[in-house]
Amino acid sequence: MYRKGEVSSLKLVAIKTNSKVLISDNVNGESYFYTKLKDYYFDGEKVTDTYHKDWFEIKTLPVKIEKQLPAKRINQRYELKEGFQVTDLTPKVINESYIDEASDFYEIKGLYDFKYETIDAGFEEIPFELTIAQEVEGEFEIIKKDFDPKYNLVDRITTHPVLLQTKPCYLSKEETYRIIRNHVKSNINPKYAKITSDYDFCFTVEKVIDLYKPYEYIVDVNSNYPRRKAKYEKRYRNVRTHKVYEAAPKPYNNYPVVESFSGKNYEDLKQNIDNFLNELMDEINEPVVECKCCKGRGVIINEN
Known part of the structure; x- marks a missing residue:
């Protein structure tokens, strides 16, 4: 088991093949699940979709997982709209991030446009725990399924659900x-x-x-x-x-x-x-x- 971080860490399960890693955050196999993995960077790269909505492809077992932070606003201000005269009561720029009822400029707020610039806020590292469900010799691809096959009891007990496609199966x-x-x-x-x-x-x-x-x-x-x-x-x-x-x-x-x-x-x-x-x-x-x-x-x- 690969571990990084403590209690609030992101829990992951993976299937490792010779050339890639299949990864999911739906560790309990829930039917209704919203994955977060598309929002993250795994060693600087985004995940690749597979035919299973909760499983994604990455190149290797991750060392670092990060999430890009929202851009930061800087130089927040109110600028006087075109057509209005600059005076002592209506300055060209009001250097405030928000004008509320307590502000001296509240009565003239409608004469101004709110403006700002943004800068990249960087990345936040996400602590994670990763369990390798199985290592597959050779290659393995999650394929698109048009049918709902059935498997024998032993295979259902001993095989991870994603890997069942490699086992004998039948339709009703x-x-x-x-x-x-x-x-x-x-x-x-x-x-x-x-x-x-x-x-x-x-x-x-x-x-x-x-x-x-x-x-x-x-x-x-x-x-x-x-x-x-x-x-x-x-x-x-x-x-x-x-x-x-x-x-x-x-x-x-x-x-x-x-x-x-x-x-x-x-x-x-x-x-x-x-x-x-x-x-x-x-x-x-x-x-x-x-x-x-x-x-x-x-x-x-x-x-x-």
């Missing part, structure tokens, strides 16, 4: 289902597929397959009006559908329950999610038509 079935459902809805090509069930408890996608030959059928256009005489029309169907994907977040009828996304670490988890979604959308959006040679008993995938 509910979040896995939500990610797949939202991605398909945002990227489906309605020319080649359509969503036929879209609920929080089940999801179905069907391929739209062009028929090798339009299918003729008859429909009664007055079927919804019992008192009207039947009126039949000949219509043609140019496509048929075939179920290509279905899923549910938990058991529901005969829907398959999604398998949770998982990975050896957070980056591997994200890569596995991206790969699955890309392959799924390639399958969903791939053009399919019935084969003309075998009169629809087979299909042709990607005519080109």
Whole structure:
């Protein structure tokens, strides 16, 4: 443990790597926390942001932490505004820092502009206590997280929360289902597929397959009006559908329950999610038509 200062010192926690130090003043891991580290200088330099709001990057373990003091006002005065004559009762300059009711100049205060100059007040050294939570061999970067992964109990107990991204992780079935459902809805090509069930408890996608030959059928256009005489029309169907994907977040009828996304670490988890979604959308959006040679008993995938 590195210590500098006594009771009122700034408490810090750090993760040390081969090339840098990650540092935070949220030593208790509070959910709602306002960091002060952006206001400080660590051995003369400001901290660098990371993807975690409470953690910052510095080059080495700090020897001195300082805070820049507010600039000092000097030569505070009141100067007579332009257009007013200088007299014994209204001097050009009143060398006072503040004019209140007790001042001889209070009645004429409105004729003056308050002016001053500033000088650099320098820095105040901040006493601090720093605990190294862990030293990492090699390199480590705090990465941006788009998902909320889960970790096993042992890793949660033995690993600092910031370093959990390096441990095996997985998503809940509910979040896995939500990610797949939202991605398909945002990227489906309605020319080649359509969503036929879209609920929080089940999801179905069907391929739209062009028929090798339009299918003729008859429909009664007055079927919804019992008192009207039947009126039949000949219509043609140019496509048929075939179920290509279905899923549910938990058991529901005969829907398959999604398998949770998982990975050896957070980056591997994200890569596995991206790969699955890309392959799924390639399958969903791939053009399919019935084969003309075998009169629809087979299909042709990607005519080109």
